[in-house]
Amino acid sequence: MPIGGLQKTSLIDYPGKISSVIFIAGCNLKCPYCHNSILIKGGFIPYKKNTIINFLQERINFIEGVVISGGEPTLYKKLEELCLQIKDLGYPIKLDTNGTNPDKIENLLQKKLIDYIAMDIKTAPNLYSPTFQEKAEPEKIIESIKLIKTSRIPYEFRTTCSKKIITADIMEKIARLIAGARLYSLQLFNDKETLNPDFFKNIKKNYGKKDLLNFKAIAEKTVKKCIIR
Ligand code: SF4
Numbered sequence: 001m002p003i004g005g006l007q008k009t010s011l012i013d014y015p016g017k018i019s020s021v022i023f024i025a026g027c028n029l030k031c032p033y034c035h036n037s038i039l040i041k042g043g044f045i046p047y048k049k050n051t052i053i054n055f056l057q058e059r060i061n062f063i064e065g066v067v068i069s070g071g072e073p074t075l076y077k078k079l080e081e082l083c084l085q086i087k088d089l090g091y092p093i094k095l096d097t098n099g100t101n102p103d104k105i106e107n108l109l110q111k112k113l114i115d116y117i118a119m120d121i122k123t124a125p126n127l128y129s130p131t132f133q134e135k136a137e138p139e140k141i142i143e144s145i146k147l148i149k150t151s152r153i154p155y156e157f158r159t160t161c162s163k164k165i166i167t168a169d170i171m172e173k174i175a176r177l178i179a180g181a182r183l184y185s186l187q188l189f190n191d192k193e194t195l196n197p198d199f200f201k202n203i204k205k206n207y208g209k210k211d212l213l214n215f216k217a218i219a220e221k222t223v224k225k226c227i228i229r
Helices: 037-041 049-058 079-088 102-110 138-149 168-177 209-219
Strands: 003-014 017-024 065-070 093-097 116-120 155-161 184-188 226-228
Touching: 003 037, 003 049, 003 065, 017 049, 049 079, 065 079, 079 093, 079 102, 093 102, 102 138, 116 138, 138 155, 155 209, 168 209, 184 209, 209 226
Parallel strands: 017 065, 065 093, 093 116, 116 155, 155 184, 184 226
Antiparallel strands: 003 017
């Protein structure tokens, strides 16, 4: 399981906790706005798992939780083993996922190996292909959403809002899909570093705060809480 990065301290990645963030390299999606292209295309310096575990052991008095992010952590069988080792140290775990592997999510939930889950919803499930994945499987996205909504752990769904990807119609569809969700967060597309800059080439001006407020108003019709990050 390729570990491509470690953020030793974060105040924002695990709600309410000071956390360390482990970045797992590799992803099965190709989001045009992905900021972690080094984790997707390669070029990172890999960490040994033991280095990470030793680091977490030393930080027990300073860190309150561990975030496993990516890339896409659920691509790897060894994710369960990593979670077990982190749990053995006594840390709660937050998983960041794109939701394409509901079986893995279900397994981690059943075994109580994760304590918080954040799933990205890129667009309406039937629109993932071809922008996000050549052969997307919308039913898997829908299944992950159902699993997470009925899980007993805190969770959130998240969407990055960019022109050419999110419209008011699409936001309505997502809002219906996640109706009743405890938390939905929207964030502005940031064009500083993207996986596919050509995708955004002909967009003169991307969405601003006001557009996000409009999307928020749509989402608030169905979810319990919607925030802009
Ligand atoms: S944004 Fe996330 S899901 Fe999309 S390509 Fe990057 S790591 Fe994968």
